[in-house]
Amino acid sequence: MNQNNTLDVLVVGGGAAGLAAAVTLARSRRSVTVVDGGRPRNAPAEGVHALLGREGISPAELLAAGRRELAGYGGVVVEGEISSVRRLPDDGFEATLSGETVISARRLVIATGLVDELPEIPGLAERWGRDVIHCPYCHGWEVRDQAVVVLGTAPASVHQALLFSQLSDNVRFLAHAGPLDPEDARKLRAKGIEIVNSRARRLEAEGFLLADDSLLPAEAVVVAPRMIARTAAFESLGLATEENPMGRFIPVDATGRTAVPGVWAAGNVSDLSAQVGAAAAAGTMVGAQLNAELVMEGL
Template sequence: MKTAPEQKDVVIIGGGPAGLSAALMLGRARKQVLLCDGGSPRNSAAEGIHGFVTRDGIPPKEFRRIAHEQLAPYGVDLLLDTRVTAVERLEPGFRVVLAGGRVVEARRVLLATGMIDEPPELPGYRELWGRSIFQCPYCHGWEVRDRPWGLLATGAPALDFALFITGWSRDLVVFTQGAVEVTAEQHQRLERAGVRLETRKIRRLVASTGHGAQGAHLEAVELEDGTRVAREVLFAHPPQRQTEVVQRLGVALDEQGFVRINEHMETSIPGVHAAGDLTTRLQGASMAAGAGAVAGAMMNHALNMENAAAGLWPEG
């Protein structure tokens, strides 16, 4: 006899700050929640999470451990190191297929998958990611303030970003690799701010010998002619793409490739919500957690209204 699929109010795909925050909101609202954490967090290389009040500097693993512990009283079903392979629409609800073949049916789905970074094929880049190469000055700028910084510019918007990050360090070199056209006005603005431009291509990033648990850190940017520009920090924003499950689901994306959501945190597919880095370039743990809380509240409101209309009551 065939077993009926497991039933949940909400399946959350992604176990970072957005997904965990939504799970907490929904669990406390007496909803049956399954959270699937694929086990490959974007911030795994970071030494600490910053800008998160009461948790400033906490290691990512410890952040997750505490979150899992605090979800326990609310009956949230946590599946760690478990990927979602497909989300299929039903009438009503959704069929969620997990790696290994487990199937769960849900009334709502939350996408909290984050984005996949695609680092450039630049020698030294991958090894220094999260140690000396960062995306967000709010997350890491304080710890490396006033040190020699570099910025890897991949487009014209990076020139304005260069002016912005002088708030953390006035010793800044922008590496354009000859791929960014800089107008005379932009030259003047950068020069006025004390920002130097380097247009030669980068051959590799030179790292120091690792010291204990801290590992190697950036020492210099080596250019194509062998010149070395001493830098201790490099800011860069590599291209990003959506996860496979988001792509296969087919939700609408904006012109920058982020998932479009409305004021209810709902995607172009009714009943599928999204929160966190996959919806915005304003990426960070505290922003993602806030978005997750809003998404959880929005989904709970919709579920409560449906329950009230049908005369249903929460279990337990």
């Protein structure tokens, strides 16, 4: 910190993106603190997949390793939630934690991730992240050759079904939201995917109980959640969000810079589709670019 106890960088969010940004900054001898609320999106999952060199590592173990690396370079992790952030008159930011602790920093990195809003069908939320999944690249291998039911509730559902048909010959599409567009139905049938025109009442251990009380067996269920970036604490900064078919996110440029000067973002908060490896890579990019900006400012 400088003489005014102001950090170089405050990182909000201690997932893969936030920790990667913080480690990069700490290795450049920047004073950096990570505030983490302890609610990682992938906490229900048994393991992290498609992460080169760390295949199957538990989410908790991965984050613990990241924290140890950060501490080794002098970085700090603070447990807590940021309740509000304001811009200081002489530039920089002041963040207030839920316990009324105040942290000042020259720059701010938002890596708070997102919240998955699941379809409101009883039984889905309880199995989310285990046998209720959404990404063929995160968990598809683990359900290969199983009886997979894709719950049709969003425009992405048909795309999900086509991708999962690469992993199992037993994929069914439950048209919960209503009849499919004829072209989408043609695509599914071309891949051998049976279309079930019914609504789901609830998800049970053996599969979906349908509107007519029949059971649609399922060993794995694929859903398309609506993904909402966690941004409430930063609204006072005038930080804009945008929408796409997947949900709401913070737009950034190729380096992670937002439209608000001094504010950067990385991971799922700015890229709804990012897996763990991509989120960490984005965090590393933000850390490097932010350090370069501070070097140039020092000139």
